[in-house]
Amino acid sequence: MKFGFIGAGVVAQTIARHVLLFGHEVLLSNSRGPQTLAAVVDKLGQGAAAGTPQQAADQDVVVLSVAWADVPEALASVPDWSGRTLIDATNRIERNNPRDLGDISGRTSSEIVADQAPGAKVVKAFNTVPMAWIDDPSPNRLKTVLFISGDDAVVKQALGEVLEQVGFAAVDLGSLAIGGRLQQVGGPLAALNLTLVDRFVL
Numbered sequence: 001m002k003f004g005f006i007g008a009g010v011v012a013q014t015i016a017r018h019v020l021l022f023g024h025e026v027l028l029s030n031s032r033g034p035q036t037l038a039a040v041v042d043k044l045g046q047g048a049a050a051g052t053p054q055q056a057a058d059q060d061v062v063v064l065s066v067a068w069a070d071v072p073e074a075l076a077s078v079p080d081w082s083g084r085t086l087i088d089a090t091n092r093i094e095r096n097n098p099r100d101l102g103d104i105s106g107r108t109s110s111e112i113v114a115d116q117a118p119g120a121k122v123v124k125a126f127n128t129v130p131m132a133w134i135d136d137p138s139p140n141r142l143k144t145v146l147f148i149s150g151d152d153a154v155v156k157q158a159l160g161e162v163l164e165q166v167g168f169a170a171v172d173l174g175s176l177a178i179g180g181r182l183q184q185v186g187g188p189l190a191a192l193n194l195t196l197v198d199r200f201v202l
């Protein structure tokens with residue numbers, strides 16, 4: 001699978017290291033241009049490239065990995081979101097002051113993201129764990145639980161399979177409205193360091 005990233009910082013680079021190990025490809029982008037990411041892609045190695053946000057959005061899936069304050073500008077840099085799979089890894093917290101901005105709109109943070117990417121199939125994922133918890137991409141590590149929420153069952157299924165393949169335990173919480181609320185900042189499943197020991201399939 002080809003992963004695009006809008007935002008090329010800690011989240012993008014951590015996820016990239018995990019998926020690259022299993023033969024997937026990544027294209028990272030930021031607001032300053034691909035030339036500023038040469039050292040980053042060099043360090044990530046084979047299968048990694050830099051590009052523009054539009055090029056990131058043209059990959060099989062695109063991960064939104066910018067600070068909450070930068071979400072509107074980042075999403076606006078892609079004029080047409082229709083049909084794209086958008087993984088929202090953001091948390092709705094203030095820059096430099098990790099404080100929950102609250103539920104003032106009555107909508108979950110990923111619904112707010114979806115509003116700004118009309119037509120995209122949005123899945124919330126990766127937001128519940130500090131990247132330091134999943135720093136180790138080696139295949140023999142314990143399986144960290146990653147929650148996913150979204151309104152498109154097919155897209156969630158595909159993402160869940162990739163997450164399992166690269167060594168996580170994916171748990172589908174339901175829609176962006178219900179699951180998204182459980183896993184967003186302030187929700188009961190945010191910032192829980194959970195490891196899958198066993199899974200009994202009913």
Ligand SMILES: NC(=O)c1ccc[n+]([C@@H]2O[C@H](COP(=O)([O-])OP(=O)(O)OC[C@H]3O[C@@H](n4cnc5c(N)ncnc54)[C@H](OP(=O)(O)O)[C@@H]3O)[C@@H](O)[C@H]2O)c1
Pocket residue numbers: 006007008009010011012029030031032053064065066067068070073074077089090091092093126127128129130131132
């Ligand atoms: N760090 C964690 O452990 C963690 C865990 C879960 C979720 N999150 C959430 O994930 C998001 C990203 O966190 P992070 O730690 O990866 O942040 P980060 O290291 O600060 O990276 C943010 C990236 O966004 C880029 N960016 C800023 N404005 C942009 C724009 N308009 N278009 C494209 N790229 C833009 C920045 O590059 P330029 O400034 O050069 O453009 C930078 O590469 C945040 O919402 C955070 O709350 C973080």
